[in-house]
Amino acid sequence: MTSGTTTEHTREVVHEAARKARIASRVLAGLTTAQKDAALHAAADALLGSADKVLDANVEDLLVAKSAGIEESLLDRLRLTKSRVDGIASGLRQVAGLPDPIGTVIRGSTLPNGLAIRQVRVPLGVVGMVYEARPNVTVDAFGLALKSGNAVLLRGSSSAAHSNVALVEVLREALATQGIPEDAVQLLPSADRSSVTHLIQARGLVDVVIPRGGAGLINAVVRDATVPTIETGTGNCHLYVHSAADLDMAEKILINGKTRRPSVCNAIETVLVDDAIATTAVPHLIEALERHGVTVHGDLPGLVPANQKDWGEEYLTLDIALKVVEDLDAAVEHINTWGTGHTEAIVTGELAAAHEFTSRVDAAAVMVNASTAFTDGEQFGFGAEIGISTQKLHARGPMALPELTSTKWIVWGEGQIRPV
Amino acid sequence: MTSGTTTEHTREVVHEAARKARIASRVLAGLTTAQKDAALHAAADALLGSADKVLDANVEDLLVAKSAGIEESLLDRLRLTKSRVDGIASGLRQVAGLPDPIGTVIRGSTLPNGLAIRQVRVPLGVVGMVYEARPNVTVDAFGLALKSGNAVLLRGSSSAAHSNVALVEVLREALATQGIPEDAVQLLPSADRSSVTHLIQARGLVDVVIPRGGAGLINAVVRDATVPTIETGTGNCHLYVHSAADLDMAEKILINGKTRRPSVCNAIETVLVDDAIATTAVPHLIEALERHGVTVHGDLPGLVPANQKDWGEEYLTLDIALKVVEDLDAAVEHINTWGTGHTEAIVTGELAAAHEFTSRVDAAAVMVNASTAFTDGEQFGFGAEIGISTQKLHARGPMALPELTSTKWIVWGEGQIRPV
Numbered sequence A, B: 001m002t003s004g005t006t007t008e009h010t011r012e013v014v015h016e017a018a019r020k021a022r023i024a025s026r027v028l029a030g031l032t033t034a035q036k037d038a039a040l041h042a043a044a045d046a047l048l049g050s051a052d053k054v055l056d057a058n059v060e061d062l063l064v065a066k067s068a069g070i071e072e073s074l075l076d077r078l079r080l081t082k083s084r085v086d087g088i089a090s091g092l093r094q095v096a097g098l099p100d101p102i103g104t105v106i107r108g109s110t111l112p113n114g115l116a117i118r119q120v121r122v123p124l125g126v127v128g129m130v131y132e133a134r135p136n137v138t139v140d141a142f143g144l145a146l147k148s149g150n151a152v153l154l155r156g157s158s159s160a161a162h163s164n165v166a167l168v169e170v171l172r173e174a175l176a177t178q179g180i181p182e183d184a185v186q187l188l189p190s191a192d193r194s195s196v197t198h199l200i201q202a203r204g205l206v207d208v209v210i211p212r213g214g215a216g217l218i219n220a221v222v223r224d225a226t227v228p229t230i231e232t233g234t235g236n237c238h239l240y241v242h243s244a245a246d247l248d249m250a251e252k253i254l255i256n257g258k259t260r261r262p263s264v265c266n267a268i269e270t271v272l273v274d275d276a277i278a279t280t281a282v283p284h285l286i287e288a289l290e291r292h293g294v295t296v297h298g299d300l301p302g303l304v305p306a307n308q309k310d311w312g313e314e315y316l317t318l319d320i321a322l323k324v325v326e327d328l329d330a331a332v333e334h335i336n337t338w339g340t341g342h343t344e345a346i347v348t349g350e351l352a353a354a355h356e357f358t359s360r361v362d363a364a365a366v367m368v369n370a371s372t373a374f375t376d377g378e379q380f381g382f383g384a385e386i387g388i389s390t391q392k393l394h395a396r397g398p399m400a401l402p403e404l405t406s407t408k409w410i411v412w413g414e415g416q417i418r419p420v
Helices: A003-029 A033-049 A051-067 A072-078 A082-097 A136-147 A158-177 A194-200 A215-224 A247-259 A275-291 A328-338 A351-360 B003-029 B033-049 B051-067 B072-078 B082-097 B136-147 B158-177 B194-200 B215-224 B247-259 B275-291 B328-338 B351-360
Strands: A105-110 A116-123 A126-131 A151-155 A185-187 A208-212 A237-241 A268-274 A295-298 A319-325 A343-347 A365-370 A387-389 A397-399 A405-416 B105-110 B116-123 B126-131 B151-155 B185-187 B208-212 B237-241 B268-274 B295-298 B319-325 B343-347 B365-370 B387-389 B397-399 B405-416
Touching: A003 A116, A003 A126, A003 A151, A003 A185, A003 A194, A003 B351, A033 A051, A033 A082, A033 A136, A033 A158, A051 A072, A051 A082, A051 A158, A072 A158, A082 A136, A126 A136, A126 A194, A136 A151, A136 A158, A136 A185, A151 A194, A158 A185, A194 A215, A208 A215, A237 A247, A237 A275, A237 A328, A247 A268, A247 A275, A247 A343, A247 A365, A247 B405, A268 A275, A268 A328, A275 A295, A275 A319, A319 A328, A328 A351, A343 A351, A351 A365, A351 B003, A397 B405, A405 B247, A405 B397, B003 B116, B003 B126, B003 B151, B003 B185, B003 B194, B033 B051, B033 B082, B033 B136, B033 B158, B051 B072, B051 B082, B051 B158, B072 B158, B082 B136, B126 B136, B126 B194, B136 B151, B136 B158, B136 B185, B151 B194, B158 B185, B194 B215, B208 B215, B237 B247, B237 B275, B237 B328, B247 B268, B247 B275, B247 B343, B247 B365, B268 B275, B268 B328, B275 B295, B275 B319, B319 B328, B328 B351, B343 B351, B351 B365
Parallel strands: A126 A151, A126 A208, A151 A185, A237 A268, A237 A343, A268 A319, A295 A319, A343 A365, A365 B405, A405 B365, B126 B151, B126 B208, B151 B185, B237 B268, B237 B343, B268 B319, B295 B319, B343 B365
Antiparallel strands: A105 A116, A116 A405, A387 A397, B105 B116, B116 B405, B387 B397
């Protein structure tokens, strides 16, 4: 088969899956909360019951990856263990425990002409997910989609293909036992890379695509998509140590934001130090960073020389850029120029500075005297999250169940017509 | 100059305007409600004071259009009169009277660790509008953008170029008198069609583009855009006359929805009649439609023969498609297949049918015993609207001030860090 006909075939496979998902989504939209929660618990039970099958499949993926010479950090993302499967299953039970967003009345009124109007949360319909190695995303996305009444098309990494096939098989069987259409969750082929393209261009068949992964994946999806997308998870996050900062607090937040988990999107990538306290603060913070194994890039003597590339870099490693800024204005300017609109933080004891910073910095989350690591669905009290949106439309910041919904205006009348 | 360098030049003009808009947007985001309202009244005053200048420019557009043989209905959309300018100015004053969405706290809580989190409405930033002949959209979009703290880039029709230049000049001068950056409103060149492309592909410079106009314009913008867009105003709206319908009520709603203003997006384009009452209802409704000058397309004898094209057609004229459907299931199926997700209506006296219809029909607005003509920002009590969204992401249905905003999480702490 030539590549062209492969692509043509893959397109038909993706479109057919989307059409089936649409049909399933009509049923999902009408399920009660009790039905959805029962299905989530059934899926959790099924995962535990089929753990061996899932782990066997995962071993196949691990063997392929190892023989391809994949590095250990990626292998670890790919790896499932009995305890990880337990964790994934209990994640489904947690989602079952969250409030059901569907049917919530957001606004409503009775118009002067007697029409009763109300805006109600409804599912989006068909949600596409494009993601990288971690197989837990397969189940997490299924759980959040089901609870919010959406059918989901999963396009995972080919490196996790065996694991994902096994997981989705278990989930679909569990749905069938509950009388819910199995097509509520479908795995798209990952062997042919073009399935991503067909998914993100299935306008009219798919309501939204959410990419989860590195900046490269996200940019490619957002650029080539004709289906609406939600940009997630690129975080070039800054900590600004203001002239009125408590230096010990700044150190504690800096070390937590940088070193807690360097590979996550809410990790600190640049620290800005106010010129007024630079003489004491800079050596203090550099010493603390180096003590924690962090390499500091900057334009000061003794640091790894930094250039513009460093200001725009999301290291995701134990590296950080450090810059002395003249004042709060310069800090805000730097952040609004180089930041990715994820999470930005200030440490200060001065109320006016805190207000200025929170109102002028343009980001999904702005922290005063708190670690950037708190931008997270679970930390915010939403339960599981589907990703952290860094775009301004639809959802910004941690996306949980309500962010997987749309709305519908329902209007009840008694024969009202509109005057000409 | 070759076409390539023209496009290159136009791109630079559009990008430069977007960069200036971004700078202006930072100032707009910090304005108080009183400052914005004062500017809206100043702009209204300026429009009235410069009405002659605006009308003179409009005459130039009209002369060009007439000599190009433009039809009268388009000329009428393009035409400004003293009374229309009055109406546009009072539209600005109405927007000044609307509540300011910026700063509204949508959600918030104090987390167990003491962090105070709140989600606050903030402006989107830079909004692009692409629209057709009507010059009033220039001022309406400016007013809604300003009140919601956004800078706006206007890409109007080349046929309204003189009018738009005059209007934007007046608006910018009014802003200057109020100490607000003039770049809050900028008109993009319309002579070179590529300015639309450059606007909708100015990713990172423009936060959202809203196309307003016919289906062709909207589809082209949505398809080619890399900037997030909001699909508006394509309405293939249905009225389903259920077996338990009051036939006089059905007639009244049908005639209102079809004939009140056939060219608007919430007009009825197809009437579905339940088979159980077809024998009496169909002749009754056809008679009423024909009495009001409506041409009925359908697969019944005596009608203009209809085919699949008619089910998908947004006539926007005194034409309608009529189809007999077996039952409510068939009606919902037809609507979810052929509708554009704008407004769908049922006439019925049966509660269960009304519930089924409102929950299963997938549209921005679903009406029970009311005219489709009510889907409108002003009718819903929102004041002016920027368009009616038919997409599911971000906004669905009439878009007013809150729909022109994004959100930001603001988190206040006292040094909290996240446990590893």
